[in-house]
Amino acid sequence: MSSETVIEVEGLCKNFEVYATPRDRLKQLLLPPVQRMLGMPAGVYHSKFPALSDVGFSVSRGETFGIVGRNGSGKSTLLQILCGTLAPSSGRVRVKGKVAALLELGAGFNPEFSGRENVYMNGRLFGLNTAQIDDRFDRIAAFADIGDFIDKPVKTYSSGMYVRLAFAVIAHVDADILVVDEALSVGDAYFVQKCMRFLRGFMEHGTLLFVSHDIAAVTTLCSSALLLERGRVAQVGSPKSVITHYLENLVAESQDISAARQAEPIADEAAEDSADFTDMRERFINHSPLRNDIELLPFRVGAESFGAGGARIVDCCVRDAASRKRLDWVVGGEMVQLLIGADALANLEAVIFGFDFKDRLGQTIFGDNTYLTYRLEPRRARAGERIEAVFEFRMPLLPVGDYAISVAIATGSQEAHVQQHWIHDAVILRSQASRVCFGQVGIPMRNIEINTRRATRPAAEAS
Ligand SMILES: Nc1ncnc2c1ncn2[C@@H]1O[C@H](COP(=O)(O)OP(=O)(O)OP(=O)(O)O)[C@@H](O)[C@H]1O
Numbered sequence: 132m133s134s135e136t137v138i139e140v141e142g143l144c145k146n147f148e149v150y151a152t153p154r155d156r157l158k159q160l161l162l163p164p165v166q167r168m169l170g171m172p173a174g175v176y177h178s179k180f181p182a183l184s185d186v187g188f189s190v191s192r193g194e195t196f197g198i199v200g201r202n203g204s205g206k207s208t209l210l211q212i213l214c215g216t217l218a219p220s221s222g223r224v225r226v227k228g229k230v231a232a233l234l235e236l237g238a239g240f241n242p243e244f245s246g247r248e249n250v251y252m253n254g255r256l257f258g259l260n261t262a263q264i265d266d267r268f269d270r271i272a273a274f275a276d277i278g279d280f281i282d283k284p285v286k287t288y289s290s291g292m293y294v295r296l297a298f299a300v301i302a303h304v305d306a307d308i309l310v311v312d313e314a315l316s317v318g319d320a321y322f323v324q325k326c327m328r329f330l331r332g333f334m335e336h337g338t339l340l341f342v343s344h345d346i347a348a349v350t351t352l353c354s355s356a357l358l359l360e361r362g363r364v365a366q367v368g369s370p371k372s373v374i375t376h377y378l379e380n381l382v383a384e385s386q387d388i389s390a391a392r393q394a395e396p397i398a399d400e401a402a403e404d405s406a407d408f409t410d411m412r413e414r415f416i417n418h419s420p421l422r423n424d425i426e427l428l429p430f431r432v433g434a435e436s437f438g439a440g441g442a443r444i445v446d447c448c449v450r451d452a453a454s455r456k457r458l459d460w461v462v463g464g465e466m467v468q469l470l471i472g473a474d475a476l477a478n479l480e481a482v483i484f485g486f487d488f489k490d491r492l493g494q495t496i497f498g499d500n501t502y503l504t505y506r507l508e509p510r511r512a513r514a515g516e517r518i519e520a521v522f523e524f525r526m527p528l529l530p531v532g533d534y535a536i537s538v539a540i541a542t543g544s545q546e547a548h549v550q551q552h553w554i555h556d557a558v559i560l561r562s563q564a565s566r567v568c569f570g571q572v573g574i575p576m577r578n579i580e581i582n583t584r585r586a587t588r589p590a591a592e593a594s
Pocket residue numbers: 147148149180182200201202203204205206207208209451453454455
């Protein structure tokens with residue numbers, strides 16, 4: 132490593148083990164030791180998913196290095212390896228200096244501890260002693276600007292408060308290398324401005340790894356950039372050329388898809404049910420104040436609820452459909468999953484999960500349940516089991532305002548059922564910006580056209 136190189140990555144690979152069913156995971160855990168004991172070859176019950184393949188690059192001291200790539204291209208995996216929170220499968224990673232990362236919201240915070248206690252805990256993890264943290268505490272609290280919440284348990288924080296405190300901490304631990312990803316987008320506009328002011332100051336001496344879908348931010352902030360495509364390095368170079376390559380690929384991909392669609396016989400159109408598409412104006416919209424940013428407030432365990440008590444809903448979140456990561460914010464139009472998890476407190480027959488997506492006035496915009504899917508083979512749960520339902524759908528484009536998702540677990544049928552546990556407003560969604568200015572929701576437009584053609588003469592004139 133040269134004196135100026137602070138990050139050096141060579142031949143980095145990361146394979147995740149993917150299990151087709153939870154049963155396979157259990158088999159993988161239990162069977163191989165027994166098979167080995169019996170002198171049999173150990174079975175393999177998973178496939179390997181290469182999230183990163185032969186990744187190599189280096190970053191010099193003082194550089195602002197952008198990492199871009201589509202969803203699922205491996206950015207978070209790479210960052211986690213660089214931060215030391217995930218082990219690579221093979222390859223070499225050398226990092227010189229103290230790294231502080233603002234990755235997943237609140238990662239590294241103990242939700243039971245107060246903000247103050249977490250500041251001390253994290254400060255120590257970053258190598259500061261108590262006297263140094265005492266000395267910086269007021270500045271950290273002022274940066275976070277969360278008022279009395281600094282002495283409340285972090286589990287009571289909104290996602291915006293999490294990110295405020297997390298950023299305030301990493302901004303005060305004398306990091307040599309800062310890693311900042313989309314988490315920053317969760318903060319309110321004033322806070323993001325404050326962070327950007329800090330980052331611009333930091334960039335004068337420190338090294339910054341900046342992961343973003345915000346093409347404009349990467350182009351203006353970064354001194355060089357890396358494009359990841361399906362876990363491989365597609366390009367390292369100037370931000371402008373990397374972003375150009377990235378956009379060309381996006382466009383080429385959408386053209387390939389539309390060419391393929393045109394080539395398909397009409398009869399196949401019905402089979403296109405899983406074909407994905409994005410709004411044709413997405414690129415423009417996502418780089419304008421019209422992007423439909425929706426904040427997701429965490430599941431409120433103590434929220435108002437009712438029910439017969441045969442089950443208790445203990446988990447509810449919105450996840451990214453591809454990565455299955457729990458989301459703190461989402462952009463309207465993206466594919467998401469709503470997960471509802473419940474503990475069965477009694478033996479339950481014919482379980483139905485459902486949800487109700489409401490606007491700020493409590494009017495249902497849409498909702499669904501599992502009844503039709505399982506009508507022929509109703510699901511049951513034994514007392515003591517955890518049972519989960521996942522609904523995958525495209526998040527609608529939401530006009531600015533607050534929304535709520537109520538969730539429920541019931542038993543019986545569509546017509547006659549017993550609500551075992553219903554939680555009002557389990558997840559709150561805050562649509563902060565939107566291009567939808569009328570109607571209850573917007574729908575992504577696959578295509579919009581204006582066509583002109585030669586006017587045909589009215590029939591009367593022609594005769
Ligand atoms: N623990 C895991 N087990 C199995 N697959 C995983 C795991 N973590 C990530 N993956 C898969 O690895 C790939 C890369 O994921 P990663 O989160 O690094 O992508 P990303 O570029 O950060 O995506 P995004 O922009 O959506 O955050 C994805 O296909 C993801 O589904």
